[in-house]
Amino acid sequence: MTTVPAGRVALSDRRTERRWTVEVAAFRLAAFPVTQAWYAEVTGERPSAVRGDLLPVEGVSWWDAVRFCNALSRREGLTPAYRLGGDGEPAGWDTSADGYRLPTEAEWEHACRAGSTGPRYGPLGDIAWYRGNSDGRIHAVGGKQPNALGLYDMLGNTWDWCWDLYDPEVYGTYRVLRGGGWADEHWSCRASVRRRSHPTFRIDDVGFRVARSAPDAAGGRLA
Template sequence: MRNILLSFVLLFAAISSALAQKLTVESFKLASSDLTAQTQPRKDLNDRNCALIKVGIGLQGVQFEGSIMGNVENKTGEYWVYMPQGNRQLKVKHANYAPVMVTFADYGVEKLESNRTYELIVVTYPQYAITQNVTNQSLDSQQSTPQTHPTVSDNTISIPVKDGISIDMVRVEAGTFTMGATPEMKNPNDDEKPTHRVTLTNDYYMGKYEVTQALWKAVMGNNPSKFKGDNLPVENVSWYDCQEFISKLNRITGKTFRLPTEAEWEYAARGGNKSRGYQYSGSNNLSDVAWYKDNGGSKTHAVGTKQPNELGIYDMSGNVYEWCQDRYGAYSSSSQVNPIGANIEPSNRVIRGGSWDYYARICRSSDRGINVPDNRSRWADQGLRLVLSE
């Protein structure tokens, strides 16, 4: 009887969870510097240029209802919806989620204006439905079963390694973004130019935190860091050291971890398809999200002690620089799909994010660093963050 009751409870919870899935508006705003509505216009019935709403949602099969002119354009990572001026609402629908009616006035936009581009960010809640097979086990035996596989919660997974150490990862949905010195990036360097559109066609998981010394020790059996502490980011590691660490980690877990590409790193730092256009990763106020020169006290700090960015990822600005997989090279203005960096010699590698020892300008999400792959940095400011492909 107890087992039957447990089955009904779990089944009811699963049904409730499925019914709770819905679309939610994260933000709606005028994209004042985006001229797409003018450069790629669509006319309304009165021969006036429409307003353009760029809808970032990260789902396929999305439908829209309202006074829409022509077909909705499905771009990678976003939809383009053209509407005549004066409209005040747009309904967003998907077969697997409860729809949402977007009333523009709720977000400070009384009505749409001709020739203007707007940005609408819609997220799913819960973002990922988790199903569970209900077996004929007793409650006690279920609770005592050791966990040997990743646990999943919303858009995160936790992968056990050894000795009670796990790796928390955040899912980053595929999308398209402008990489480099976008307008919010103040005083950019020349190597951040020209800006260019980058499309990442596959979802991936990014480490929620920088790799800690506890994780490094569990895998490598040593701790090369200058500033010691289990929850501090590992530092004083070269690109080659990171590759050795990842190779051993993959043997332990049976997964395929790696360093992020530079494009994956910047896209995640900017908040992916939830980006709010901040200069730093998660805020325009660097002290909210980062340990850097002005507040770092000349040392690293425990990971995750500042605010996360839009995706729920911590310390992508400041604390320690993070190695990327890519060779360092100059940008091109051409659009790219899943770029993997330069194919040049010497094989200098990209580092990203700034550190506790650098001023605010270096902690911007578009700033680029460079180092030779065997350099461990005598300033104890280079670490890493992991990526896991789906």
């Protein structure tokens, strides 16, 4: 886990042309996406279309990611961040919990940019697997250069699920995806790009990485 310092990030949405600014508290973020080996160790499952211990886990829904976070928290003796309903679906996020969770999209973009101001934190071919260099397949984590915080694969390889609802008034329960994937064109692999999908959606270029709140950042509320 890498410590991401507090800061401010400006988000935008091309569809609505909306712009907004978010203050981000310090938090911790995994340096790599969750790998297939790690996912299997915690859950006993290997859902990915292409197998490989060091490949990012893919073919996982937003709900799968949330359940992984809770299972990992219990495994390490931490308080799970998510409260699940009777049907196993997420009922809320306890921000006072010290367990693992998904990053918010503001946290994700702040961490991805790592102080940079352009669309990417480096030349795309050096930092990301995308349609132009992936040979039509997913790649092992950590194969490209990290950003200034030491975070790998923030762009390309697999999209990352984030906690946030995309636009509940229009899309209901759809959640935010960030980062672009191995099959995407260069314009999708930018720090500001937002994608959305239903929380049950599973496909071979969508995975996730885990975060934890800093001890002094827990607010003690249910979001």
